[in-house]
Amino acid sequence: MAGGFRPIDREGLAAHLTERITGRSGRVRVLVDGAPPAGPVTLARSVAELLRDRGRGSLAVDADDFLRPASVRLEFGHTDAGMFLDGWLDEPALRREVLGPAGPDGSGSVLPRLRDAVRDRAFRDGPVPLGPEGVVLLAGGRLLGRGLPAELTVHLRMGRAALERRLAPDQAWTAVAFARYEAEGDPGAHADVLVMADHPDRPALRDR
Template sequence: MRADDTRRHAVLVAVAQHLAGRDPGHPLRVGIDGVCGAGKSTFARELVAELVRLGRPAVHLDSDGFHHVRARRRRNSDDQARGYYDDAYDLEAVAERVLRPLGPGGDRRYAVAVHDLETDAVLTDVEADAAEDVVVVFDATFLQRGRLREHWDEVVFLRVDEAVATQRGVDRDAAALGGTQEARAAYDRRYMAACRLYLAEEDPERRASIVLDHTDPSRPMVVRLGT
């Protein structure tokens, strides 16, 4: 294993061991937070794999399954940043159909997705049942907005330099957004601009229980591990 791989693996192990030691009496609800391009989905998948390796059952939920319908997402064309911040994700569904059922007194039947991004279809019956000891890892931007944050048992915030995150996002999304120039404009006006609103309004790094510096994903650093 290369030195960089060893460094990343060590951080993943540290976070996984911390989470595996938690027993709240219901499924452990873990949010992976950070700006667009922070590397949330990749980190979430690798964390789930490490938890399973440690013997703790774990599942990954992706925010792509929790968008609002297209008309809602695009209704505020005048202020793209505010439109993305307020209308991209169905955070109410995350709270009511995922986090509450998995929390204290919940029936542990949760939605895997509420929306199909490709077809724009609303989904009402894509559900699963959670074991009491499972760790449910959900990655999303804006997941500590308002009252939503009270439903997480742990939040991992990936701190990333904005310029680095933007470049990652542009590289990743250029083909889907019509090219590099178009992708950069979209990040400037919509995606990263919305993340700035989130950082200013919610101070998510301060509120997170776990903070990692993820500017170089091959060499992440633990800033805070548990509160």
């Protein structure tokens, strides 16, 4: 495939990421970035399961469980693309509760969920201990280019036409925001592993 990409299936992609992670010692933070139809959370959970099968503690965290309160993120309405890009994610909470503790000098105790966005109230989860060789996989959209600390970054790139075909009707408005994210943020340039995901079951990957 042109451009250094090679075809792979979803199982192979999960196995490839697992191999890259297990090649590192100590705690590892992984960002799996992509719009919902590209399946970043599903991929992160698959990798976490493979890691646990190998005896390595791991936790997949859904970034949508770390959104800011509705009064803040919906200040300009439910479909404001600018706020969706830059004002929905609770970055300080992700750093404080997930990525900081999972870092080499962190406590190793990671909060799996913070806020129920549907009910707009906090979950009651307690921290999960990762251990000295633990792995946290933070998955969701709009994660790259923010300076979030990680040892491995993955971007699942989906073109706008494919995205518009696959987005749920109530999420169709986000296609504009994700197109801006690709054009202005160039998340692929920040990714250690870039995955072309227009056909999620038949992706192609390129390692940096």
